[in-house]
Amino acid sequence: xxxxLIVGLGNIGPEYEGTRHNIGFDVLNKLAETEKVxxxxxxxxxxxxxxxxxxxxxxxxxxxxxxxxxxxVNYWLQQEKIEKSNMLVxxxxxxxxxxxxxxxxxxxxxxxxxxxxxxxxxxxxxxxxLRFGISNAFSKGKQVDFVLxxxxxxxxxxxKERIDIAVEAIKSFTFIGLERxxxxxxxx
Numbered sequence: 570x571x572x573x574l575i576v577g578l579g580n581i582g583p584e585y586e587g588t589r590h591n592i593g594f595d596v597l598n599k600l601a602e603t604e605k606v607x608x609x610x611x612x613x614x615x616x617x618x619x620x621x622x623x624x625x626x627x628x629x630x631x632x633x634x635x636x637x638x639x640x641x642v643n644y645w646l647q648q649e650k651i652e653k654s655n656m657l658v659x660x661x662x663x664x665x666x667x668x669x670x671x672x673x674x675x676x677x678x679x680x681x682x683x684x685x686x687x688x689x690x691x692x693x694x695x696x697x698x699l700r701f702g703i704s705n706a707f708s709k710g711k712q713v714d715f716v717l718x719x720x721x722x723x724x725x726x727x728x729k730e731r732i733d734i735a736v737e738a739i740k741s742f743t744f745i746g747l748e749r750x751x752x753x754x755x756x757x
Contacts, residue, residue, distance in 0.1 A: 572625045572649060573743045574656040575600075576642055578683040581615075581632050587719045589703040590635065592728075593659035596701065596735045597628045603736060612648075613641035624743045627651075638683040639690025646691075653691065657742050658698040659735065660684060661716065665702025667724060668731035670738060672699045672751045697747050699738060701731065 577593030585591050601608060601617045606628075608615040614629040627649055631641035646656060657672075660681060665671055675695040678684035688694045707715035720728050734757060741750040 571623070571743070572651050572655060573627070574642075574645055574649060574651045575626060575628045575739055576638070576645075576656065576658045577628070577630050578635060578638055578658065578660045579630060580635050581630075585717070588717050589720065590661055590716045592661045592701045592703065592732075594630050596659050596732050596739070597630055599732050600736045600739060601628060613644050616645075621740065622744060626743055635683040636686055639686040639688070642687050643690045653693070653696040654747075656696050657739060658684070658687065658696065659739075660698055660700055661703045662700035663703060663705045663712070663716070665700060665704070667702055667704040667706075668727045669702035670699060670731065670735055670754055670757065671702070672697065672738060672742070672747065672754055674747055697742070699735060699742075701735060 575597065577597035579585065579591035579594030604619045604621070606617045606619045608617045608630065613633055614631045617628040619626050619628070627645065629641060629645050631638045633641050646653065660683060662671070662679070664679060674697055676698065677694060678688055734754070738750060738754040741753060
């Protein structure tokens with residue numbers, strides 16, 4: 570049975586719920602809801618297990634806060650004996666327009682502290698990721714407020730729609746692999 574680790578990046582706590590930075594958590598919550606599984610607290614993360622068409626998929630939302638995400642990622646990769654190529658990290662992305670999804674096999678951390686920590690802990694930037702565009706519609710010096718801010722009323726319908734597409738992209742990644750999924754979803 571093929572095994573996958575799907576990592577949604579975000580910060581724990583009610584003050585971070587519904588913020589742009591927590592889109593990784595939001596996508597995994599939607600996937601868990603769709604597949605009727607629930608998260609429970611475990612070591613360094615909230616974890617849910619699901620089986621889809623002969624695949625074992627472990628969803629984790631690190632409880633280490635964004636800047637220490639690598640600790641949880643490394644633990645669960647080792648614990649479940651999963652190859653980095655079968656891991657997908659979901660992350661918010663300032664450099665993409667709102668709702669744009671971009672899957673890739675590797676990349677820089679782009680200044681994202683969660684990705685930076687994962688790269689430091691794993692010793693590589695070569696692992697699949699799904700970047701979710703949050704746009705860069707903020708004034709100079711206001712990046713932190715923007716990233717940790719909640720979606721506006723105008724943004725919510727598009728974000729909800731794109732979360733559903735991100736869920737489909739995750740399933741596709743586990744069924745048909747990274748390359749074919751990129752061909753389908755990076756053009757949507």
